[in-house]
Amino acid sequence: MNLVRKVSVVAATFLIAAATGQFMQSTFHRSQPAAAPAPVTPPLAAPAAKPAQTRPVQVASLEQPGKLPLPLASAPARDGGSIDALRSAIPAMQPLAGALPAALRGPAPPAPGATARAKPETAAKVCLPRASISVDEGAILHFRLDAPCHAAQRVVIRHGGLAFTELTDAKGMLDVKIPAMQEDARVTAMFAGNKTVSATTTVPELSLYDRVAVEWVGKDSFDLHALEFGAAFGSAGDIWAQNPGSATPNTTAVEGFMTVLGNRSVTLPMLAQVYTYPTGLSTEGGKVKLVIDAVITPETCGREMLAETLRTRRDAAPKKTDLSVAMPDCSHPDGYVQLAGLLPDIQVAGE
Template sequence: MLKAREIATAAGTLACAVGIGFIMQNGDTAKERYGAQTPVLDAETVQADVISAVVNADLVLEVQDITLTSAQTAPLPETSDVTSIGADTGVQLAAANDALETPVQPDVVPLPSCDIVASAQAAPGAMIELSLSAPCLPNERVNVHHQGLVFTQTTRNDGSLTLSLPALAQDATVIFAFSDGDGAVTSASVDDLDMYNRTALQWRGDAGFQIHAREFGAAYGEDGHVWVGAPAAQGDLMRLGDATVAEPFMAEIYSFPRMSSTSEGTVDLSVEAEVTRANCGLEIEAQSLEVSSTGIKTQDLTLAVPDCDALGDFLVLNNLVQDLKVASN
């Protein structure tokens, strides 16, 4: 990983539930880990190998070791297809020509195509409906890249994958990248993105990160507290990534429909990390992405998690992402 320059924290340093400090790093760390500068993949798909079945159509059956037998009965009828060996011997030889048939050629069954094909379609709510077909890559992990966001998914038994993704750009490009270098690129135009505020957080492995949104003064556990355990109120939260694979890239995206809100006030946003046996005593990293009219703002986070005697506690980072100011419509 590239060494990141430490960013000095200003007044109002992020507050933690148990008083744990953290280091804000520059964008070099995230560009390496999460692919903020997404490489351009070759959109040309992989061509499947075609195996030809070779059939020897000129096969000749050799007749050897012809056995002569004595005739024990009257001569065969003239209509019999026989060849006389000798008139005075009474020995007859059955003709072998009719037994020589052209061998049957086996059917050539074409192998299925191994082309990797992706498609994207804009959907209501500034969403993208994604579809991937990779017939020769069943049950395979694949990283999905979009505007600097990356998360890990797994294809089905037939190599297919479908998912919904909150768009982070109107001209939305999505890249599917397999570990062997194969992949596919697709895109869609998302015209209603400007009607939504979006904040994303991404990390790797079982770091324990969560986005919490408390809409219009809602307390923890009340209506209007949106997080992965209660993912919808006026705003909505989606978690992306397959947590069952080893060291997956994970992400959460909080969306608020600012153009159709019936309320006025503030949506308090915080990034939190629960102390678990998977992260206690370790240093964990994440990156936030905030969509605005000027583009995507990113911030990097390195956080020292307390030792395992603090299991179940939460580190609350109130200023990593900006609160949302909402006017009623």
């Protein structure tokens, strides 16, 4: 990674809780990586000539249903007779449906082109979205969504102060992993029209972890860096979106991990990054320095960017802080505005 810093002076304005202030902050440049056609009725064939010597078929009267006499047999064809003579000897069968009682005829066949329609209550049950949740290693919530009537749609996922957007697949399914921000965890999926579905669980192991998050909306762009135990930017100890670490615990448990949430491809995307450190499992003592970079792009330069930060607390809801950054002009639409000292360090006692 190119660590050459490009220094310029920019103004950054922070809304931290209820306080507002301004300060001058240096920036540095780091490379980063149609309806179906109607059926055609075939032309009717010309009626065949009435066969000679055809015996009529007798049909039972309605007073005696079920006693239908068989048609009288015609005289057998003589040896050497023609095929036409044989056909003319077969009696013409008359349709019986009109003479049968309705109970014997059964239901009428559907009209051509007609389709079966589900009952309203059945359709509503099929369209009802369902959600389930489980807990994975690292106090991670595994949220599964089944919404067959919301296929390929934008959905907002909310949990413990976090809010981010996702996109269901072609079957209305979604499978996403979310860092737990509260022990009594509820995850809610919200569709257009304020239709929601939720799932809940308990995460007692959350007390072993410290979590910090930054979230934003639209074209704003931020990166959260966790510099573990004196690590420099770009080193192995710089945990961020491009060096996220792993949620799977190891024998020493001295490394945190970053989780990136949100789908940028939807309309009005909502995005978040969450850093986790296993303070209750670590054997190493020291501190983790937290830095937020406001990314300068052609879409973010020359205007104000807004975000929120979240910090987990063991016995209360996550603490939320508003953040506002005045971005530099667009003369150099690349690089970062470094927001150091905004978030308190994570103190790790170790063993």
